[in-house]
Amino acid sequence: MLKKAIIHATNLCKTYSTGSEQFHAIRNIDLDIYDGDFTVIMGNSGSGKSTLLYLLSGLDSITAGEVYFQDQRIDTYNEKEIADFRAKKIGYIYQSINLVPDLTLIENISLPSYIAGHPKKEVKKKALSLMNAMSIEEQQNRLPSQTSGGQQQRAAIARALINSPDILFADEPTGSLNYDQGVAVLDILTEMNRKRQSIVMVTHDIKAACRADRLIYIRDGKIGGVLEFEKYDATTIQDRENVIFSYVSGKE
Numbered sequence: 658m659l660k661k662a663i664i665h666a667t668n669l670c671k672t673y674s675t676g677s678e679q680f681h682a683i684r685n686i687d688l689d690i691y692d693g694d695f696t697v698i699m700g701n702s703g704s705g706k707s708t709l710l711y712l713l714s715g716l717d718s719i720t721a722g723e724v725y726f727q728d729q730r731i732d733t734y735n736e737k738e739i740a741d742f743r744a745k746k747i748g749y750i751y752q753s754i755n756l757v758p759d760l761t762l763i764e765n766i767s768l769p770s771y772i773a774g775h776p777k778k779e780v781k782k783k784a785l786s787l788m789n790a791m792s793i794e795e796q797q798n799r800l801p802s803q804t805s806g807g808q809q810q811r812a813a814i815a816r817a818l819i820n821s822p823d824i825l826f827a828d829e830p831t832g833s834l835n836y837d838q839g840v841a842v843l844d845i846l847t848e849m850n851r852k853r854q855s856i857v858m859v860t861h862d863i864k865a866a867c868r869a870d871r872l873i874y875i876r877d878g879k880i881g882g883v884l885e886f887e888k889y890d891a892t893t894i895q896d897r898e899n900v901i902f903s904y905v906s907g908k909e
């Protein structure tokens with residue numbers, strides 16, 4: 658089946674300026690992200706992975722190039738258009754989880770949907786169904802500080818999904834979790850991807866990278882290579898882990 662690009666980026670550049678110094682974090686990247694794929698971005702620390710995620714998701718402005726989302730150019734959007742785009746089209750999971758500390762889990766999850774102006778009853782129903790899918794329904798009325806890191810991360814995933822985004826971006830979603838919590842989060846993402854949710858995930862973890870249909874390796878702000886896989890199958894994870902391990906080791 659021919660894959661359709663949900664994101665198409667050409668000649669993507671990001672230069673950070675600090676004082677008189679300039680740092681070229683992303684250098685002339687051409688990249689397509691495919692609809693329905695579980696795309697993983699790997700690379701050394703400082704290679705530009707988070708920056709790339711910010712640019713592809715419209716969370717930060719590009720220095721040069723063009724970014725298209727579902728064939729619509731987004732890098733020329735004004736502030737209102739980009740805020741609207743972020744609220745409706747994308748979900749974003751941050752490594753630091755970032756829940757509002759004095760809101761309960763269900764309030765945190767519901768917040769983006771209230772902001773988008775959806776009716777209260779509808780929001781609650783959707784939030785509860787997401788919490789149920791993430792097995793955190795029982796913790797709905799607790800503050801983030803009264804739940805585990807894994808439960809908080811699952812709430813952050815639910816929050817990213819509440820407005821049914823066309824694509825979900827995740828920056829090291831298992832980075833702050835222990836092994837079992839990490840696997841639970843990856844299983845949720847894999848399950849969502851099976852239901853055709855497009856996902857782009859940055860990770861350092863080879864076990865997490867095994868969930869990918871496509872692995873993009875970033876080196877010094879450029880694409881260092883791309884690996885393509887069949888859909889994830891738990892029975893072949895060891896083979897895939899070996900393939901990714903030798904690929905990544907060869908790149909470092």
Ligand SMILES: Nc1ncnc2c1ncn2[C@@H]1O[C@H](COP(=O)(O)OP(=O)(O)OP(=O)(O)O)[C@@H](O)[C@H]1O
Nearest residue numbers: 673674675680682701702703704705706707708709
């Ligand atoms: N706001 C900024 N100002 C200046 N330089 C920055 C800024 N943000 C990032 N950088 C630099 O750009 C480069 C890429 O950063 P980025 O966070 O994208 O890397 P990364 O691959 O995600 O790293 P890590 O795996 O450590 O999270 C790094 O050298 C970083 O120091």
